[in-house]
Amino acid sequence: MRLLIIEDEQDLAQTLARGLRRYGYAVDLAFDGCHGWELAEINDYDLVILDLNLPGLDGMDICRRLRTSQPHVLILMLTARCGLNERIAGLDLGADDYVTKPFHFAELSARIRALLRRDLRVREPLLQHGDLKLDPASCIAWQRNRSLDLTRKEFALLEYLMRHPGEVVSQEDLLEHVWNETANPFTNTVRVHINALRRKLGDDANAPRYIETVVGRGYRLREYGGLGKEV
Numbered sequence: 001m002r003l004l005i006i007e008d009e010q011d012l013a014q015t016l017a018r019g020l021r022r023y024g025y026a027v028d029l030a031f032d033g034c035h036g037w038e039l040a041e042i043n044d045y046d047l048v049i050l051d052l053n054l055p056g057l058d059g060m061d062i063c064r065r066l067r068t069s070q071p072h073v074l075i076l077m078l079t080a081r082c083g084l085n086e087r088i089a090g091l092d093l094g095a096d097d098y099v100t101k102p103f104h105f106a107e108l109s110a111r112i113r114a115l116l117r118r119d120l121r122v123r124e125p126l127l128q129h130g131d132l133k134l135d136p137a138s139c140i141a142w143q144r145n146r147s148l149d150l151t152r153k154e155f156a157l158l159e160y161l162m163r164h165p166g167e168v169v170s171q172e173d174l175l176e177h178v179w180n181e182t183a184n185p186f187t188n189t190v191r192v193h194i195n196a197l198r199r200k201l202g203d204d205a206n207a208p209r210y211i212e213t214v215v216g217r218g219y220r221l222r223e224y225g226g227l228g229k230e231v
Contacts, residue, residue: 001116001156002026002044002177006036006062007051007078016049019105020112024152026179033057040066040073043176047074047115052090060093067094074115078103127162129221132201132210134162143201153178154197161211161221170218194219 003025007013010031017027028043030036034056040048048066052059059077066073077095079086087098097111117138127134134141139155141148150158156178161169171190179189194211197203203210212220 001046002028003047003049003112004028004030004036004039004043004045005049006030006033006040006054006059007049008032008054009051016105016108020109023109024156026156026177033059033062037062037065040070045073047076047112049076049078049112050095052077052079052086060090063090063093063095076108076112076115078108127159129162129165130210132158132162134159148200150197150200153193154200157193157197161219165221166223168214168217168220173218 001024003020005013005017005027007016007029008031013029013031017029020027028039028045030039033054036048036050036054037057040062048062050059050062054062059079063075063077066075075095075097077090077098078101079090079098080101087100090098096115099108099111127136131144132141134155136159139152141150141155141158157174160174160177174190175187195205198205198208198211201210205211205213208222210222212222214220
């Protein structure tokens with residue numbers, strides 16, 4: 001899951017981002033409204049955490065624009081504006097939730113999980129590819145009838161590949177969607193995590209049943225896990 005935090009209090013934004021990254025989310029940061037809107041226009045986010053008192057472009061304006069250009073993105077307003085009329089205005093503009101400062105990180109992260117679970121159940125209740133099944137809402141994956149013990153990054157990699165079966169997915173795509181915009185494009189972290197995922201699937205890079213390396217281009221989830229037909 002990829003999140004965008006638009007918050008001009010830099011210490012707060014960075015602290016929040018560190019906490020969410022520990023939960024396995026890919027998180028991008030913007031410290032003013034104009035930069036936040038630029039990122040929202042060029043990247044595909046699952047959820048935007050949006051302050052309202054922003055320099056450059058007000059959070060209400062960003063919310064209005066997002067609802068027009070990306071009606072399916074989730075928006076959680078995080079702001080010091082705590083008046084009833086302001087909360088009503090934010091929700092009426094299309095925010096999915098409204099949290100006032102100060103807040104507890106545990107509650108905020110729970111609200112984020114609740115929003116994502118609700119959205120994922122609507123969008124894609126269960127992914128299946130051959131003998132692999134994956135439930136994005138509960139973060140559980142199975143191979144045949146065996147539950148897979150995956151880290152958050154391994155789960156996110158498998159989910160992204162299962163959403164693009166048969167397609168060649170580049171390292172840059174995976175860094176963008178599973179990590180964030182600050183990920184080093186020259187790092188070997190994608191290869192390390194792919195190899196770890198292969199081991200847990202019992203896959204062989206030299207004779208893959210699931211994840212195939214396309215030299216010079218990236219990775220591909222083989223059709224039906226190389227089983228010949230979907231089960």
